[in-house]
Amino acid sequence: MLISTAYAMGASGGQAGQAQGIAGFLPIIILFAIFYFLLIRPQQKKAKEHREMIENLKKGNRVVTSGGIFGTIVSLDDNTVGLEIAEKVKIKVARGNIGGLMKDNESQAKSKE
Incomplete structure (x- = not known):
């Protein structure tokens, strides 16, 4: 059962x-x-x-790289960006390494220091 x-x-x-x-x-x-x-x-x-x-970068933009380097864009290529990090000191970095754009008030604060 x-x-x-x-x-x-x-x-x-x-x-x-x-x-x-x-x-x-x-x-x-x-x-x-x-x-x-x-x-x-x-x-x-x-x-x-x-x-x-990255696609909308222009000369004169203040940027910070992914490595923490602040600079102003002085030249643009397809794959690289020329940055002026100090007076007469220029470096080239890959476009993909640009971490972000600096806002106007942040760049003004840096220039005052």
Whole structure:
């Protein structure tokens, strides 16, 4: 009697087994959604903003490199940027190494010091 009851439960549980399989993937799907909205999407947005900033560089802009060097753009090529970091001191850096643009009030504060 006990064995036949077990078979009966196993036979009718086919539909429930498929529902449990889908429900088993639900936590994985939720984790992927969390990772996408908290990690992947903001990183892609920041990379896009950086790429746009690099494309819009102009002579005379005050910039800071990813290595922390402050300078003014004096020349632009496809792959490099010429920076004047001090009076008559010029260096070339790769465009991708430009970390960001200096705001006007930050550059004025630096020039006053």
